[in-house]
Structure formats: C-alpha cells, structure tokens
Amino acid sequence: MIPNPLSFARRIVQFLSFGALNANFIHSAAVSRWCLPVMNCEACMFGWLGCPVGMIRNSLTMHEFPWIPLAIVLGIGILVGRFFCGWICPIGLLQDLLHKIPSRKFPVPRWTTWIKYPVLAGSVFAAAWYIGGDSLWFFCNFCPTAGVQVVLPASIMERDALKLFEQPAKFAATLAMLLGAVALSRPFCKILCPIGALVAITNKIMPWKLHLNGSSCIHCRKCERSCPMDLPVMKHQDSAVSRDAECILCHECKSACPVDAIADRGPGRAAPSTNTP
Structure with a gap:
C-alpha cells in the first residue's frame, strides 16, 4: 500500500x-x-x-x-x-x-x-x-x-x-x-x-491549529482510529482539534480523512463557514 x-x-x-x-x-x-x-x-x-x-x-x-x-x-x-x-x-x-x-x-x-x-x-x-x-x-x-x-x-x-x-x-x-x-x-x-x-x-494558545470542518465531515471516524493519542477528534466539530492538550500535531487525523475535513490554520485565518448553500 x-x-x-x-x-x-x-x-x-x-x-x-x-x-x-x-x-x-x-x-x-x-x-x-x-x-x-x-x-x-x-x-x-x-x-x-x-x-x-x-x-x-x-x-x-x-x-x-x-x-x-x-x-x-x-x-x-x-x-x-x-x-x-x-x-x-x-x-x-x-x-x-x-x-x-x-x-x-x-x-x-x-x-x-x-x-x-x-x-x-x-x-x-x-x-x-x-x-x-x-x-x-x-x-x-x-x-x-x-x-x-x-x-x-x-x-x-x-x-x-x-x-x-x-x-x-x-x-x-x-x-x-x-x-x-x-x-x-x-x-x-x-x-x-x-x-x-x-x-x-x-496547545491552548498557539496560533497554529488543526481545524475540523463539521460541514465536510462524514463521521466515518477514520480520524479517531488513526490518532496515536486516542483523541476524541469528532468532539471538535467546527473547532480546533489541536486545542486538545493531548494533540501532538502529528497530522495523522488529517492524513486519514477521506474528505479533507481537517485543515491547518495559521494566525488570522478564519474557519470556513459551515452553512450549506
């Protein structure tokens, strides 16, 4: 593979x-x-x-x-x-x-x-x-x-x-x-x-974060199964997964996501709107 x-x-x-x-x-x-x-x-x-x-x-x-x-x-x-x-x-x-x-x-x-x-x-x-x-x-x-x-x-x-x-x-x-x-x-x-x-x-205050877009998420939980820190990734819908104190920014959740619902966001970058057209 x-x-x-x-x-x-x-x-x-x-x-x-x-x-x-x-x-x-x-x-x-x-x-x-x-x-x-x-x-x-x-x-x-x-x-x-x-x-x-x-x-x-x-x-x-x-x-x-x-x-x-x-x-x-x-x-x-x-x-x-x-x-x-x-x-x-x-x-x-x-x-x-x-x-x-x-x-x-x-x-x-x-x-x-x-x-x-x-x-x-x-x-x-x-x-x-x-x-x-x-x-x-x-x-x-x-x-x-x-x-x-x-x-x-x-x-x-x-x-x-x-x-x-x-x-x-x-x-x-x-x-x-x-x-x-x-x-x-x-x-x-x-x-x-x-x-x-x-x-x-x-993790609570760093400007860089991994954001989970709830509107794109298909709830397959591949992100949680791939996380080496066993984080409850799905609980961070429309928020920063990396704000969890146990997140080690390994990006395995991002790699596992089949719909690219998890993205890196730097300082000053707003999260995308979750409103569907």
Whole structure:
C-alpha cells in the first residue's frame, strides 16, 4: 500500500531528527546548556543537547529558577504546541515503531493522561528542590528514556546483562514502556512524560491549529482510529482539534480523512463557514 505523503514525510522527519539529536557532533558544555522539548537523555554517549528535565534538575538542586529550559520549552510550545512530540521526539518515534508490531491493541484510558502532571510537579520540581536531583524519587532515576539510550546500549557494548538490573526502577520502567508500546499507542507520552505535561498547556494558545470542518465531515471516524493519542477528534466539530492538550500535531487525523475535513490554520485565518448553500 502506498503510504500517505504527509504520514511518510512525518516518519522521515522523525528518523532525521533521531539521527541529528544523537550524532554527537559537538558534545560540549556550551551546547549541552541548550535543549529542545523532547525526551533525549543528555547522558547518552551520542547526544549533544541537554535534556529539559536534567537541566531543570540542575537548577532546582541549586535552588535556582530554571530559566533556560523553561524559556526554551514553553517558548517553542507557544509557537507550535506539542509539534515536537509528534515529529521530533526520539522516544515518540520508538513507541510509534513498536506499536506497529502485530498484536491486539488497546486504548489508553483518558483519565490516565492526568498522571503526568503530578509526575512533573512531584518527581521533577518538588523532588529536585526539596530532596535533590540524586533522590530516588527524582524522575531521571526511573526514566525509560535513559534506560533505552544509556543503560541498554551500555549493557550491550560491555556484554554485561547484569547492568540492566543495577537500577531496578529504571529497568522496570523501560521494560514497561517497551512492552506497553506494542499494545498501547504512545503510553509514555500519554501517562508519564513530564515534558509533554509541561508543554501541553501551550496547545491552548498557539496560533497554529488543526481545524475540523463539521460541514465536510462524514463521521466515518477514520480520524479517531488513526490518532496515536486516542483523541476524541469528532468532539471538535467546527473547532480546533489541536486545542486538545493531548494533540501532538502529528497530522495523522488529517492524513486519514477521506474528505479533507481537517485543515491547518495559521494566525488570522478564519474557519470556513459551515452553512450549506
């Protein structure tokens, strides 16, 4: 089957982004002081940018406000919402690929998407400020991104499987994400990702949006079945689907729509009239 051009373009961008973020071109302190709103472990031997979570930890542990990571993550979010989640994030790509493995698929309960907010508040901000970045309660100590990009490669390169069990919480979280992503679409993004929680609110205010034209919609629900975030797309008739905090701007709903009822709209562009002639 010929892939949809937009979906194919997204996959190419995801692979290129994975390569660019893990090419270790300029691994220096000056570069690692900067970050992007994605999960890409700064401890990875091939990474060259800092991780927003790690940068927040470094500042809060010193009881300093994390200006740089928050300004970057929220600044980009205000412009494009969670676009980086859908197109750039390496862990998002990994989960997308794992979900293609043939198996029975299950939806992630909508209420679980609220879990990542107390994770952000408790295991990132509060843990770093009150207990310290080395606390067992801090997010990095059970982050599956570090498990995939640091622990697993190290155990393979050193041919030492026991390394996987040196950090049991991280190993368990990594295993849960890898296995869970086969049956559940992007479970880490929906349930635990602190960066997703941090940038989710910007979906409400970003100028760019995906608009669902109710008069064109034929209610086939192909948009909902194609959405990796299990969004109730049909509830956004004649409004912006991307205003949903869980929308990652992946455009899979737009690609799946057989009547082009979903369209990109920039600032100042009014939605088309839904009045039929």
